[in-house]
Structure formats: structure tokens, C-alpha cells
Amino acid sequence: MLVAAPMSAGKSSFINALIGDxxxxxxxxxxxxxxxxxxxxxxxxxxxxxxxxDSGAVLATQRDASAELLRDWNSDGRVKRxxxxxxxxxxxxxASGLVVYDTPGPNNSQNERHGQLMREAVQNIxxxxxxxxxxxxxxxxxxxxxxLEMLRNGLADDPAHEIYFVLNKIDLLDPxxxxxxxxxxxxxxxxxxxxxxxxxxVIPTIADAALYARKALNRLSMTRPQxxxxxxxxxxxxxxxxxxxxxxxxxxxxxxxxxxxxxxxEQRSDAIASNxxxxxxxELKQLITYSGLRTVELLIQLQRRLAx
Numbered sequence: 001m002l003v004a005a006p007m008s009a010g011k012s013s014f015i016n017a018l019i020g021d022x023x024x025x026x027x028x029x030x031x032x033x034x035x036x037x038x039x040x041x042x043x044x045x046x047x048x049x050x051x052x053x054d055s056g057a058v059l060a061t062q063r064d065a066s067a068e069l070l071r072d073w074n075s076d077g078r079v080k081r082x083x084x085x086x087x088x089x090x091x092x093x094x095a096s097g098l099v100v101y102d103t104p105g106p107n108n109s110q111n112e113r114h115g116q117l118m119r120e121a122v123q124n125i126x127x128x129x130x131x132x133x134x135x136x137x138x139x140x141x142x143x144x145x146x147x148l149e150m151l152r153n154g155l156a157d158d159p160a161h162e163i164y165f166v167l168n169k170i171d172l173l174d175p176x177x178x179x180x181x182x183x184x185x186x187x188x189x190x191x192x193x194x195x196x197x198x199x200x201x202v203i204p205t206i207a208d209a210a211l212y213a214r215k216a217l218n219r220l221s222m223t224r225p226q227x228x229x230x231x232x233x234x235x236x237x238x239x240x241x242x243x244x245x246x247x248x249x250x251x252x253x254x255x256x257x258x259x260x261x262x263x264x265x266e267q268r269s270d271a272i273a274s275n276x277x278x279x280x281x282x283e284l285k286q287l288i289t290y291s292g293l294r295t296v297e298l299l300i301q302l303q304r305r306l307a308x
Contacts, residue, residue, distance in 0.1 A: 002101045005133035006147045010168040010207050017211035017293050020089030025071035033074040036082040036102040047086030054080040122154035129162040129303050136170045148195045170204040182247040204244045205292030209233035213284040241290045254298045262289045
């Protein structure tokens, strides 16, 4: 699966949420400067990494790659691509062999090489599905339209690719100001249709909160702002957990599965209400289910089954 996005759309947080940990460096700036290949390998405790020169020669390797190391490799102008292999720390775990490609944001005006790398990735990597991450608060900007045009042109020779539009940061919409999630998804659907994408699959998503929920489930340390964001999201969506699922334009079978998973978790919550730890764990699993992240995972599973 290829993941692309305009700069600062939350792409790294989205991929980290799929992995279950903050493997890719996250910052309020362009953080991906070269193509990064992340492969899920069951049973591998840590991520092994390697970075390569433009010639294909290995520049460096590391048995236990970290976000800090990847930040350094990304900032090294000699590095053309990075490869990582390890176990995604999520439940349920995906099938072994799933590969996620992280591409540079093509609209970084400070480095035209980023756009070239994304174009090369779209045209040359034999991916089965593409996730394009949109910032719900920056839709329709000049950069956004330029990125979509680049993507559409890159896929022109092979229009059969599955494309999932991840409408990230949807929680920034304010219902008290009349910013309705359903209406916003409809506008995005029309915007993408007008941009040349037929019947687009739009998935409203809260990638950072889903990442923090998985970190909490995995007993990983979090910063105070991360814990605050997680609790804020749990509070804001406590009475509208199905809102994001209902308005997604994913296939009906996927939405039905999501609602079933959420129903089962909610039914279990009554039985474990007296156990604070289990109740908190259940709420975190519910957040992942309705955050949009689980929608993407089910779409990937469906696509892989159809490809077999």
C-alpha cells in the first residue's frame, strides 16, 4: 500500500497508527524526505532498518530503528530510500508481508525532489492500494489541488488501483459552529469527483488519537499533550461514536463490519464497568474502531482477499 499526502496532512501519524507505535518522525513540518518502505513481519520484536544511496548501495543499517534515527536518515541528502522490517504492534495483526510505502509530500516548495520522488513512487512501485491523506481543515488549497492533479496524472496509465481518501483531522470541525461532519464529507466527495476521481472512497479519520489509543493499549509512554488529546477525543465522541462510520463512503460490507465490532465492544462494556482497567481498554478499542483507522484496515483486508 502506498501512502501519499500534501505536506503536514498527518501522513506520518496515520502510518504510525497503522504500525501501532511512533516509528516515523512526526512534526509540524515536512518530515518525509525520501521513500520509506515499511514491511510487517510477524514475530520480529524490533524494526530493522537500512538506508540506501541513489545508486542502490547500502549507506547504513540498524537492528533497532527509532524515530530519531529515521529523522536523521531523512535529513541526509545522500539517502534515496529507507527500508524497515518488523512486527506491527496492533490487534488484530495484519497478515505477514503487508508493505506500506511512505512518500514525501510533493508540495514542499523548499525541495522539488520531494515531488519527483512521489511521482516516481506512484508510477514505478507495484502497489495494490493507495491511501491519500487529506487535511480536513485545508481542503481546496492550491497545494492540495496540485497534489491531486499529480496523483491523477500518475495513475492515468493504470486507473484500476484502489484509492482510499483519508480525510484526516476531522475532529477539528466544530459542531457548535455548524461544521457538520456528514456535510463536510459530502463536500469532499464532490470536490474529489470534480478533480477526476470517480465515486471516491472518503474516510473521515482521527489518526493522531487512534495512534495514542494504540500506544495506551501497548503500555507505551506518551507526552502530556498526547494524553490530553486522547482524553479530549474520547470525551468529544462519547455520544457520537457512530458518526464517522455512518458518513464514510466505504463499501456497505465494511461499514456493517465496523458497526458490528463497535456493538460488540459496547455490549461488553456493561459487563466490565466495575473493572476500571478493562473499561478503559474497551473505550480505547472503541475509539480505534470509529476513528477511521479500522476502516482502512478492513479495506486493506478486503483488497488483499480479492487479489488472492
